[in-house]
Amino acid sequence: MTRITIDPITRLEGHGKIEIFLNEQGNVENCYLQIPELRGFEVFCLGRPAEEMPRLTDRICGVCPEAHHMAAAKALDALYHVDPPSPAKKLRELLYSAFYVTDHTTHFYALGGPDFVVGPDAPTAERNILGVIAKVGLEIGGQVIACRKRNHEVIKMIGGRAIHPVTALPGGMAHPITEEQRQQILEIARQNVEFAQFTIQLFHDVVLANSGYVDLIVSQGYTQKTYYMGLVDENNHVNFYDGKVRVVDPEGKEFIKYAPGEYIQHIAEHVEPWTYLKFPYLKKVGWKGFVDGKDSGIYMATPLSRLNAADGMATPLAQAEYEKMYETLGGKPVHHTLAIHWARVIELQYAAERMLQLAEDPEITSTNIRAIPTAIPTEGVGIVEAPRGTLTHHYKTDEKGLLTEVNLVVGTTNNNAPMYISVKKAAQALIHDGQVNDGILNRIEMAFRSYDPCMSCATHSLPGQMPLELIVRDVTGALVHHLSQYVQPELLESVK
Amino acid sequence: MAKTLLVGLGNPILTDDAIGWRVVEQTRDHFELGDVDIQLVCVGGLSLAELMIGYKRVIIVDSIITKRHLPGTVYHLALCSLPETLNSSSAHDTNLTTALEALRRFNAPLPDNDAIEFVAVEALDVWTFGESCTPDVAASIPTAAERVWSLLQS
Numbered sequence: 153m154t155r156i157t158i159d160p161i162t163r164l165e166g167h168g169k170i171e172i173f174l175n176e177q178g179n180v181e182n183c184y185l186q187i188p189e190l191r192g193f194e195v196f197c198l199g200r201p202a203e204e205m206p207r208l209t210d211r212i213c214g215v216c217p218e219a220h221h222m223a224a225a226k227a228l229d230a231l232y233h234v235d236p237p238s239p240a241k242k243l244r245e246l247l248y249s250a251f252y253v254t255d256h257t258t259h260f261y262a263l264g265g266p267d268f269v270v271g272p273d274a275p276t277a278e279r280n281i282l283g284v285i286a287k288v289g290l291e292i293g294g295q296v297i298a299c300r301k302r303n304h305e306v307i308k309m310i311g312g313r314a315i316h317p318v319t320a321l322p323g324g325m326a327h328p329i330t331e332e333q334r335q336q337i338l339e340i341a342r343q344n345v346e347f348a349q350f351t352i353q354l355f356h357d358v359v360l361a362n363s364g365y366v367d368l369i370v371s372q373g374y375t376q377k378t379y380y381m382g383l384v385d386e387n388n389h390v391n392f393y394d395g396k397v398r399v400v401d402p403e404g405k406e407f408i409k410y411a412p413g414e415y416i417q418h419i420a421e422h423v424e425p426w427t428y429l430k431f432p433y434l435k436k437v438g439w440k441g442f443v444d445g446k447d448s449g450i451y452m453a454t455p456l457s458r459l460n461a462a463d464g465m466a467t468p469l470a471q472a473e474y475e476k477m478y479e480t481l482g483g484k485p486v487h488h489t490l491a492i493h494w495a496r497v498i499e500l501q502y503a504a505e506r507m508l509q510l511a512e513d514p515e516i517t518s519t520n521i522r523a524i525p526t527a528i529p530t531e532g533v534g535i536v537e538a539p540r541g542t543l544t545h546h547y548k549t550d551e552k553g554l555l556t557e558v559n560l561v562v563g564t565t566n567n568n569a570p571m572y573i574s575v576k577k578a579a580q581a582l583i584h585d586g587q588v589n590d591g592i593l594n595r596i597e598m599a600f601r602s603y604d605p606c607m608s609c610a611t612h613s614l615p616g617q618m619p620l621e622l623i624v625r626d627v628t629g630a631l632v633h634h635l636s637q638y639v640q641p642e643l644l645e646s647v648k
Numbered sequence: 649m650a651k652t653l654l655v656g657l658g659n660p661i662l663t664d665d666a667i668g669w670r671v672v673e674q675t676r677d678h679f680e681l682g683d684v685d686i687q688l689v690c691v692g693g694l695s696l697a698e699l700m701i702g703y704k705r706v707i708i709v710d711s712i713i714t715k716r717h718l719p720g721t722v723y724h725l726a727l728c729s730l731p732e733t734l735n736s737s738s739a740h741d742t743n744l745t746t747a748l749e750a751l752r753r754f755n756a757p758l759p760d761n762d763a764i765e766f767v768a769v770e771a772l773d774v775w776t777f778g779e780s781c782t783p784d785v786a787a788s789i790p791t792a793a794e795r796v797w798s799l800l801q802s
Contacts (some may be wrong), residue, residue, distance in 0.1 A: 191775055
């Protein structure tokens with residue numbers, strides 16, 4: 153049997169590894185996806201005051217601290233039996249919308265977009281933000297940077313810091329915003345709406361206008377039929393900050409809908425001996441192995457899943473594009489994993505419009521932003537939609553508010569099994585007769601990258617971003633091919 | 649704004665990944681830094697590059713895993729001597745060198761590449777949550793801080 157190792161995965165931090173095993177004919181026999189997991193967070197938290205969690209959990213991840221901050225604050229609301237005043241909830245959602253705008257913008261232009269804008273077969277060195285700039289022009293690249301900058305200002309304004317916000321507290325927020333700040337946010341939100349419209353148009357011009365890309369998106373190698381999960385509001389519209397978790401089956405019918413506190417009744421986790429990361433699944437369906445379909449409890453929690461799980465978007469421009477996507481791709485639900493990129497730009501539009509709605513709301517400058525907790529804390533669950541999937545925080549405390557149990561189900565963990573299936577399907581569709589090259593490997597990675605998985609992204613140790621390492625072995629185990637761009641340790645001069 | 653930025657990079661609650669913070673804190677507490685701005689952050693890629701806007705010189709203190717030297721070994725690295733696999737990349741956008749190049753194309757006032765330096769400490773455990781570094785890595789803090797101080801004097 154021939155063994156191919158993609159280790160670690162290009163452009164994804166941490167020690168993720170894809171191993172592909174070929175049979176005698178050189179076709180894919182099996183494959184394994186291994187994603188590392190940081191250890192000991194629950195133990196680290198035990199015995200600490202629960203109110204530390206919004207500031208502690210946003211240290212888990214350097215990329216989406218806002219998501220952990222919000223999920224933790226909502227878990228504390230439940231834990232302390234306190235309902236934040238309406239302006240506080242709106243202020244949290246406003247911050248969260250600004251975060252979504254910058255996060256989805258960055259992914260589209262810097263990580264996922266290069267595969268389409270520059271091309272899946274372009275040299276690795278060109279498939280990055282510089283390649284995108286070269287293709288779409290300097291002015292557009294400048295807009296991406298400006299978009300990040302202005303939304304970081306909003307996050308800092310409301311969250312107290314541009315990175316790792318600190319203002320969400322049990323029962324509300326630490327400080328309100330002024331009318332002057334509201335006016336600034338209003339202008340930024342308007343710019344975001346325009347920028348999102350532009351991005352959607354770019355997606356149409358670059359991706360959808362290219363029949364080759366559309367064929368790639370709908371090809372079987374990038375298609376799998378699972379259950380889909382996402383937070384929805386009272387109208388079953390997508391909501392990133394609040395609501396109930398709705399799960400639809402592979403035919404698009406509502407399967408379950410639950411409040412955050414009920415998650416434990418619906419979600420279980422499967423363990424495999426070859427990876428630390430667990431595989432969540434729907435309890436009512438059960439774990440049936442790494443297979444898709446209605447009889448398998450595997451579910452997906454991505455931007456596309458959120459759109460599949462909802463009946464629509466709560467804002468007009470996003471709704472119009474939502475309808476366009478389903479019309480183009482053959483109705484709901486869409487099972488093509490590369491369509492996650494389209495869903496992501498629709499969500500960018502929604503986040504921008506929602507931000508504008510909230511900035512226009514007269515209540516947003518209210519100083520009634522905190523309900524002081526008075527009840528004895530017990531147990532609380534908070535759920536938000538992180539950009540990479542549904543994020544659940546579950547805490548239990550003693551009567552003094554010291555943590556006795558902590559459980560987090562993060563976005564990437566939800567998608568562990570679907571990612572495994574996606575990589576295997578792509579590999580099976582692309583590798584034949586032992587023929588492997590850089591373009592094929594990148595297309596396999598595209599199946600994985602569309603999820604934008606967070607692989608222990610809190611770790612920043614040099615050399616944090618690992619390059620692609622490809623190892624091919626023949627049936628005897630002998631090395632026949634090795635591609636590597638690994639760090640050359642001889643370049644490192646010790647001074648001690 | 650000061651001309652020099654000193655960055656402690658890493659996750660402060662992830663055992664040895666906190667070494668960047670600890671070294672910068674020691675440098676700040678034991679030496680008179682003068683006109684130097686300090687940032688303790690856990691970011692990479694574009695976000696890290698954006699922090700450097702407006703500075704003439706940047707020194708980044710971070711952990712590194714080469715497995716070629718013992719934990720606690722201190723390195724001095726120039727940005728231009730590092731391969732593209734430079735750590736301070738983000739899983740969700742790009743690596744630092746690409747991010748800097750992208751920002752320069754928009755005329756962002758950034759330090760030259762040879763004015764961006766790294767002091768890195770060989771780490772042992774960057775996967776377990778904890779507020780203390782492992783013993784050998786913790787023991788290297790004074791050496792690394794002196795190295796940072798010496799660079800700031802040069």
